[in-house]
Amino acid sequence: MQPTSDEVLIGRIANGDRLAMQVLFARHHVRVYRFVLRLVRNEATAEDLISEVFLDVWRQAGKFESRSAVSTWILGIARFKALTALRKRAEEELDDETADAIEDHADDPEIALAKKDTGSVLRECLTRLSAEHREVIDLVYYHEKSVEEVAAIVGIPEATVKTRMFYARRKLSELLKERGIDRGWP
Amino acid sequence: MNTRKEDASLDSDIEVLLPWHAAGTLGRRDAQRVEDALARDPELARRYALVREELGETIRLNESLGAPSTRALERLFAKIDAEPARRPARALNIGARIAEFFAGLAPRTLALSAIAAAVAILLQAGFIAHVVLSPPTIGGYSTASAPTTNPGTGEFTLVRFAPQASMDDISKFLAANKLQIAAGPMAGGLYRLRVADTRLPRSEVDRIVERLRDDKLVSFIAATD
Numbered sequence: 001m002q003p004t005s006d007e008v009l010i011g012r013i014a015n016g017d018r019l020a021m022q023v024l025f026a027r028h029h030v031r032v033y034r035f036v037l038r039l040v041r042n043e044a045t046a047e048d049l050i051s052e053v054f055l056d057v058w059r060q061a062g063k064f065e066s067r068s069a070v071s072t073w074i075l076g077i078a079r080f081k082a083l084t085a086l087r088k089r090a091e092e093e094l095d096d097e098t099a100d101a102i103e104d105h106a107d108d109p110e111i112a113l114a115k116k117d118t119g120s121v122l123r124e125c126l127t128r129l130s131a132e133h134r135e136v137i138d139l140v141y142y143h144e145k146s147v148e149e150v151a152a153i154v155g156i157p158e159a160t161v162k163t164r165m166f167y168a169r170r171k172l173s174e175l176l177k178e179r180g181i182d183r184g185w186p
Numbered sequence: 187m188n189t190r191k192e193d194a195s196l197d198s199d200i201e202v203l204l205p206w207h208a209a210g211t212l213g214r215r216d217a218q219r220v221e222d223a224l225a226r227d228p229e230l231a232r233r234y235a236l237v238r239e240e241l242g243e244t245i246r247l248n249e250s251l252g253a254p255s256t257r258a259l260e261r262l263f264a265k266i267d268a269e270p271a272r273r274p275a276r277a278l279n280i281g282a283r284i285a286e287f288f289a290g291l292a293p294r295t296l297a298l299s300a301i302a303a304a305v306a307i308l309l310q311a312g313f314i315a316h317v318v319l320s321p322p323t324i325g326g327y328s329t330a331s332a333p334t335t336n337p338g339t340g341e342f343t344l345v346r347f348a349p350q351a352s353m354d355d356i357s358k359f360l361a362a363n364k365l366q367i368a369a370g371p372m373a374g375g376l377y378r379l380r381v382a383d384t385r386l387p388r389s390e391v392d393r394i395v396e397r398l399r400d401d402k403l404v405s406f407i408a409a410t411d
Contacts, residue, residue: 018263029253029258033258037251046254047254047255050254050258051261051262051265059269119239123250126247137240140206141208141244146206147206147211149211165202165205166202169205172240173236183236
């Protein structure tokens with residue numbers, strides 16, 4: 001039997017169907033949580049935001065017009081909530097300067113490399129990207145969003161999505177190089 | 187300068203598409219363009235390997251983030267309970283309403299509806315073909331009350347198919363037994379099937395009915411006049 005589509009669930013939620021809300025939540029909350037957590041970098045805040053995001057889904061379901069996939073719509077709401085929370089708690093945001101400061105205390109690149117395999121260094125570098133770069137990389141690689149969908153979620157033109165992804169990857173390569181891993185690109 | 191080299195690579199339309207190609211989210215045309223470029227450019231293929239490495243580690247990183255506790259769901263429903271009661275209002279989206287309609291149908295109902303629709307289309311096509319291809323009658327005369335069509339000759343049975351029978355199963359069953367749907371679905375999901383084009387002795391009709399009754403797709407069958 002085929003699972004009920006997200007669009008059908010949204011239609012039921014618009015009619016006040018709590019069970020449909022529960023199904024939609026079960027289907028998407030983990031990915032939305034991870035997306036928000038990567039932006040706000042605080043588990044308690046991310047968990048609070050999840051219920052806020054899905055409360056908005058409950059309230060706005062009647063206005064959903066299927067112009068995008070439901071998951072894209074939810075990620076758009078999640079992004080807005082996360083950025084609003086970050087603005088309110090600006091002091092908790094780990095910006096580039098903070099990342100640089102942490103970098104100063106890190107091991108010498110050769111020692112760091114000796115301690116870790118390339119994969120773990122790459123993951124560590126992924127956490128050190130700016131929020132903007134983390135966001136685009138996560139949307140493309142983890143949330144499997146197309147150029148058009150990323151543009152809709154982030155609210156930027158498609159050409160900007162492509163260049164932002166390019167520069168995010170380039171920054172990642174630079175961070176890797178600082179840790180002794182030269183990928184020969186860019 | 188290094189920057190010029192980077193800008194040159196950014197100019198490469200294909201290279202910027204590599205992350206989406208690795209994630210499988212490119213359209214068919216763009217995916218083919220990337221595939222062609224990868225096949226002829228070893229340097230691009232090497233860079234694509236880097237993209238795939240990033241993709242794998244991004245997934246691993248995200249998967250390591252865990253999941254929210256059940257409190258998130260409890261908190262959500264506490265907030266929903268605190269919301270003012272709202273009048274059920276249908277979503278305006280027609281597509282979602284159509285999808286909702288079809289999602290509500292059981293597979294058996296869908297299959298039977300599809301057969302009924304197919305029969306209706308065939309009947310309509312036959313009627314149109316008859317009207318178009320029949321030679322015009324010249325000087326003919328008929329009254330409105332005169333019978334114009336043959337009501338149908340041959341032998342018929344009433345059949346109800348098993349609930350689990352798919353449309354494909356039923357089509358194969360009809361073809362294998364040289365049966366035609368003459369009418370249906372009727373009340374109770376019954377179909378009138380033509381089992382022979384000419385009249386047969388009653389014993390022969392009973393024999394056909396017995397044979398068809400043994401088929402697991404048939405949940406009910408009876409001869410009819």
